Amino acid sequence: MLDERKAAILRAVVEEYIDTAQPVGSGHVAKAPGVDVSSATVRNEMASLETEGYLRQPHTSAGRVPTEKGYRFFVDHLRQPARLNAQSAEEVRDFFARAHGEVEQMLSDTGRLLSNLTNLASVVVAPAPAGAVIRSVQVVGLSSSAGVVVVVQSDGTVDKHTLDLPEGVSVEHLAAASAHLSLHLDGTSRDMPLRVLRTGDPATDAVVERALAALGSPQPIDPEHVYVGGTARMAQAFDAIETVREVLGILEQQFVVVSLLRDVIDRGLYVAIGTETGVAPLAECALVVAPYDVEGERAGTIGVLGPTRMNYPQALAAVAVVSRRLSDRLVEG
């Protein structure tokens, strides 16, 4: 554990480095509020912080830069629990006052909001359908041979799958199949294999069978939706183009993003710094995430992604506030 003075010095280094992106020297730290000792003393302490692994020197005769461990200490020992500034708070209030429409649209807009607030890339994972239960199944014909089966689930999501229709089905057969499927699948979960008794009418049964096949088959990848935004803003924060490229590559792999955010869902507000993310190309990045609730249940995750020298207090405040407001908003439905 660090004593109060070392902590203050470390804090000053992190804050200045976040601000300037330049290695910070003892002189600047000595001038920082909360550090009331001379630069010489600061130098001694910084040397000590370096051997303890909180700071690092890019080269002799340069200032110090925080290490992962340094950032970690910084976020773990923030003084106040992080508040949004007035203007941002206003923006959030505005957003949720005007927010309307479908959940999907809202999540996507929420990502935009987060990016605006933090100038970082935003990531929003839509609620997993787990727990949702079928409310209605309907088979609709589009042409003589093609149709769609539409499933409405209790959480308001709608799932659709195309299917080939048997030769010469009538509208009545489709209606009968829809009614039959709705009746027998109501209340069951999509996670389970779906099975239904026969109706007795062969033409209707043919439709039912094909509808079930269409519903059953395609679950190869997690169909969870991920909304990524603000990549342009993020690109600004890095100066090495190579880094930008790598991060974009990661963000394009939905699978990686989902598993990254999903691990964290029951940790509450959480920060992953550099290698803590477990993804090598994100070594120079940090991730601030928080779950949001739907109807009181942990549902999805929102977060921001940026360089390790991001403005943590701001990012934490933004993510925390937005996830809370989003949860409130989604409870009313």
Next chain:
Amino acid sequence: MLDERKAAILRAVVEEYIDTAQPVGSGHVAKAPGVDVSSATVRNEMASLETEGYLRQPHTSAGRVPTEKGYRFFVDHLRQPARLNAQSAEEVRDFFARAHGEVEQMLSDTGRLLSNLTNLASVVVAPAPAGAVIRSVQVVGLSSSAGVVVVVQSDGTVDKHTLDLPEGVSVEHLAAASAHLSLHLDGTSRDMPLRVLRTGDPATDAVVERALAALGSPQPIDPEHVYVGGTARMAQAFDAIETVREVLGILEQQFVVVSLLRDVIDRGLYVAIGTETGVAPLAECALVVAPYDVEGERAGTIGVLGPTRMNYPQALAAVAVVSRRLSDRLVEG
């Protein structure tokens, strides 16, 4: 119009510049196949090409670089209509052999395919719902006070909107409302304001009314889906981080992307170079786009976006082939 020799020289310059990203000098051009004159003659011709606006010199004593006009001439006078190389052709064949599932999924995957083939960013605009016609409307209750109205359209797309249900509606009322809406809206277009006669039953009418309100209201932005991919690959092609940032910014504005690609829908395979795109931040970019058909109708657009010094023959071939195969694929449904 350029004579044959100038055209050959211009072609050589463009090809080498695309390859090396370095200004190309008369010596290299003289060595190029198809140019059988000395470097001195090339120099004379290049000077002439410069005054005519096809080439430009970054500074005295440097090689030449193509201007927009130069690229334009190059793509307008490609020798053969551009063929994919064997490996890429294989990849495309593979993709469409394995392609399956919903249209949305397929469009998104198609973007990935285009990026793989060209190493550029891909843009796919989903079919506009124009022309699609309502096939089925269904109101489903989720809780005592909330529900969704689901619209299935003739092109297989499904639209959903949440609504508040009046107090104390029964399942029967919902079913009656669904049947009534389906019956009276079948065949009408979503572009029109939707109106329906009363059923006579007040409870059912209340549901019908709310469903119509839910369907009518939210069309603030074009709900056309845009799939953007391969941004990481694109980032590699530019060396100025500022450019990457600007292009990412554009790609994040769905509205801009859609209007960019939509203008072009009835032009067939098309290339927009630099300022031809009409979007200032894309001055250093070029766009290769082609429409694709669904059921023989121009529906959406696919394209790739990259630096003006992209590999045009490759990009044209990829976009052309993929749009054709995609059209074929979507005709069967």
Next chain:
DNA sequence: CCTTAGCACTCGGTACACTCGACTGCTACC
């Protein structure tokens, strides 16, 4: 004993001079 002032030292970044090489434009010759 901890803090601090002072000093010698290190080293990255900038400025400058210089060279090298890849070009060009021009001229004279075939």
Next chain:
DNA sequence: GGTAGCAGTCGAGTGTACCGAGTGCTAAGG
């Protein structure tokens, strides 16, 4: 008209000197 050759231009790369920010250490002071 095409070409060889030459003088000239200018960016990129290199070596040197210098400046300044910053360090570590030491010795003096509270």
